Amino acid sequence: MVEEGKEIPKKIRLATVWLGGCSGCHMSLLDLDEALIDLLGYVDLVYGPLVDAKEYPDAVDICLVEGAVTNVENLELARRIRTNTRTVVSFGDCAVTGNVTSMRNRIPVSDLLNAVYHEASAPIGAEALKVLPALLKKVIPLHQAITVDLFLPGCPPDPERIAAVFKALVASAEVDLPADMRTFG
Amino acid sequence: MAVDIKAKMKVDMKKTVTIEPITRIEGHAKITIDLDDAGQVADARFHVTEFRGFEKFCIGRSFWEMPGITARVCGICPVSHLLASSKAGDAILGVRTPAPAVTLRRLMNYAQMVQSHALSFFLLSGPDLLLGMDADPAERNMAGLVKMHPEVARAGIRLRAFGQALIRALGERSVHPSWSVPGGVRGSLSTADKEHFLAQLPEMYRTLDMALDLMKDALDRYAGELNAYGAFPSLFVGLVASDGGLEYYDGHLRIVDGNGRIVEDNLTPDAFLNQIREAEETWSYLKFPYYTPFGTEGGMYRVGPLARLNVCDFAGTPRADRELRQFRHFGGPGKTVNSSFYYHYARLVEILHSLERIEEILADEILLDHHIRSRAGVNQNVGIGVSEAPRGTLFHHYQVDDNGMLEKVNLIIATGQNNLAMNKTIKQLATRFISGNKLDEGLLNRVEHGIRVFDPCLSCSTHEAGRMPLHLQLRAADGMLMDEIKRG
Numbered sequence: 151m152v153e154e155g156k157e158i159p160k161k162i163r164l165a166t167v168w169l170g171g172c173s174g175c176h177m178s179l180l181d182l183d184e185a186l187i188d189l190l191g192y193v194d195l196v197y198g199p200l201v202d203a204k205e206y207p208d209a210v211d212i213c214l215v216e217g218a219v220t221n222v223e224n225l226e227l228a229r230r231i232r233t234n235t236r237t238v239v240s241f242g243d244c245a246v247t248g249n250v251t252s253m254r255n256r257i258p259v260s261d262l263l264n265a266v267y268h269e270a271s272a273p274i275g276a277e278a279l280k281v282l283p284a285l286l287k288k289v290i291p292l293h294q295a296i297t298v299d300l301f302l303p304g305c306p307p308d309p310e311r312i313a314a315v316f317k318a319l320v321a322s323a324e325v326d327l328p329a330d331m332r333t334f335g
Numbered sequence: 336m337a338v339d340i341k342a343k344m345k346v347d348m349k350k351t352v353t354i355e356p357i358t359r360i361e362g363h364a365k366i367t368i369d370l371d372d373a374g375q376v377a378d379a380r381f382h383v384t385e386f387r388g389f390e391k392f393c394i395g396r397s398f399w400e401m402p403g404i405t406a407r408v409c410g411i412c413p414v415s416h417l418l419a420s421s422k423a424g425d426a427i428l429g430v431r432t433p434a435p436a437v438t439l440r441r442l443m444n445y446a447q448m449v450q451s452h453a454l455s456f457f458l459l460s461g462p463d464l465l466l467g468m469d470a471d472p473a474e475r476n477m478a479g480l481v482k483m484h485p486e487v488a489r490a491g492i493r494l495r496a497f498g499q500a501l502i503r504a505l506g507e508r509s510v511h512p513s514w515s516v517p518g519g520v521r522g523s524l525s526t527a528d529k530e531h532f533l534a535q536l537p538e539m540y541r542t543l544d545m546a547l548d549l550m551k552d553a554l555d556r557y558a559g560e561l562n563a564y565g566a567f568p569s570l571f572v573g574l575v576a577s578d579g580g581l582e583y584y585d586g587h588l589r590i591v592d593g594n595g596r597i598v599e600d601n602l603t604p605d606a607f608l609n610q611i612r613e614a615e616e617t618w619s620y621l622k623f624p625y626y627t628p629f630g631t632e633g634g635m636y637r638v639g640p641l642a643r644l645n646v647c648d649f650a651g652t653p654r655a656d657r658e659l660r661q662f663r664h665f666g667g668p669g670k671t672v673n674s675s676f677y678y679h680y681a682r683l684v685e686i687l688h689s690l691e692r693i694e695e696i697l698a699d700e701i702l703l704d705h706h707i708r709s710r711a712g713v714n715q716n717v718g719i720g721v722s723e724a725p726r727g728t729l730f731h732h733y734q735v736d737d738n739g740m741l742e743k744v745n746l747i748i749a750t751g752q753n754n755l756a757m758n759k760t761i762k763q764l765a766t767r768f769i770s771g772n773k774l775d776e777g778l779l780n781r782v783e784h785g786i787r788v789f790d791p792c793l794s795c796s797t798h799e800a801g802r803m804p805l806h807l808q809l810r811a812a813d814g815m816l817m818d819e820i821k822r823g
Contacts, residue, residue: 174410
């Protein structure tokens with residue numbers, strides 16, 4: 151029973167998103183290990199690889215976005231995330247800088263596709279674009295697509311960093327990571 | 336979308352069921368199912384919508400960088416890329432990699448097998464297997480598992496953590512360790528670490544006992560459906576040791592057909608790759624490899640846990656061999672186990688085997704030897720590295736100039752090799768569960784689960800697996816929406 155005058159603490163609505171990347175940042179999130187069970191006590195995971203939501207929901211409190219923006223679907227989702235989310239976190243080096251995902255940027259998309267696919271029926275051209283999302287000419291970091299509230303670097307950010315960010319966000323405190331938690335790689 | 340479907344209807348007068356997106360985790364993919372006028376499934380396709388281009392953008396870089404770069408292909412199985420890339424590098428150096436380094440690499444590979452399979456079984460497929468295919472979709476996830484079966488969820492998380500911690504102890508971090516390099520590895524394991532992990536093994540074995548019981552319960556519950564989850568003969572491919580035992584790191588490739596007959600044996604990676612061709616389709620960024628001598632239909636093959644248990648003669652460790660004998664009953668005497676649903680079971684047998692191997696290695700005095708790296712320059716211009724990743728056989732094939740700059744890169748990824756089988760599985764499930772004009776949520780989840788049994792890593796153009804949200808629409812030939820179901 152909740153004492154009179156005290157509100158039931160509202161659970162934080164957390165989303166996680168995976169754009170163009172390797173899922174390593176999500177793996178690092180899972181590396182919170184048993185602390186995940188505690189985390190689920192004060193957040194509702196409303197969207198992301200580990201849950202069952204079809205569309206990005208409204209009124210999300212925190213969204214961790216892993217990966218860079220590589221295709222038109224990523225771009226659409228990023229815009230939706232911004233509209234529906236209070237705090238957007240650029241989660242890991244691909245989201246923050248483009249990182250390995252953007253290593254394709256010096257090569258024109260058509261050259262890339264032609265190099266990887268050789269057959270006449272390769273997924274290139276108008277036929278392919280009926281079912282497959284078009285690649286952007288350049289992979290861009292998240293903040294070039296939408297406004298980002300917080301940058302959490304690392305490839306991946308280690309679980310200690312992730313825990314530190316959650317600790318601050320859950321307490322509605324300012325996130326102020328020490329210098330050794332703000333490194334790339 | 337409705338307009339598109341209608342336009343398509345006009346052309347082929349069919350109904351189309353679109354499942355989109357199926358993945359988020361899995362990267363990014365969708366399924367389309369075409370129905371004929373009688374409402375029966377005419378075709379089904381699994382479209383992978385992710386493209387990354389490693390094979391192109393790595394050209395011109397040094398092969399020394401490749402373990403670090405290609406680990407970023409996949410955050411779930413970075414160790415597999417690390418090892419395949421290092422082994423390709425070993426071949427370019429042309430040196431003998433010190434035996435202690437090989438043992439340490441094997442150790443890390445077993446640790447990864449434990450963590451990746453634990454993720455698949457407990458956190459991704461576990462909600463289906465333990466809460467039920469027809470459970471409330473709002474609850475059928477990791478959080479629901481924590482709520483309904485807290486002891487199972489905690490044990491699964493701790494099993495995964497055991498594997499990740501062992502990787503971290505060896506390579507300083509659990510995701511993307513910079514540790515294995517051409518010629519060897521960069522660090523050994525301390526005695527304190529060895530004792531720490533040995534002390535945890537009894538708990539991990541108990542977790543496996545529990546998981547195997549849960550698995551067998553699930554096999555009983557779904558006995559009537561198992562023949563729909565990708566149950567068909569196909570070729571199976573995997574590494575086996577020189578004595579025919581289960582092998583993840585070295586050995587040779589063996590191809591077995593759907594009746595358990597050995598098609599080819601003792602293949603080097605080079606000889607195997609010469610037998611494989613990759614078909615391409617306009618509708619997927621994922622290629623379709625097949626065994627060339629049997630053509631695109633007959634040459635379909637599966638890799639990964641199910642394939643490895645089908646191609647090996649024995650596991651080589653006592654607990655896993657006992658379990659393997661039970662597993663083989665599901666195929667019949669001398670036959671392969673052909674339903675893809677048994678990938679789950681095979682994964683557990685492999686965790687068990689990996690734990691036993693970890694125990695052996697941790698007790699091996701070879702770890703005291705500090706000779707863990709051979710140094711050399713470029714001595715060969717071509718190097719092929721192979722390893723068994725959690726999802727199947729992985730190849731890195733490099734060609735370099737005399738300075739070690741890459742001229743050619745070909746990555747043959749485990750999940751890609753299952754592409755034809757995943758498509759066939761989707762079609763089989765759709766044929767079994769989709770007909771007439773009515774869809775239901777349990778059906779959606781079964782179609783999804785048909786993908787999930789493969790634990791696909793679509794990337795290795797990108798991956799990871801987990802909950803795949805679905806949106807199915809059933810439309811009549813005139814485009815009218817007859818039934819619709821969303822989960823989310």
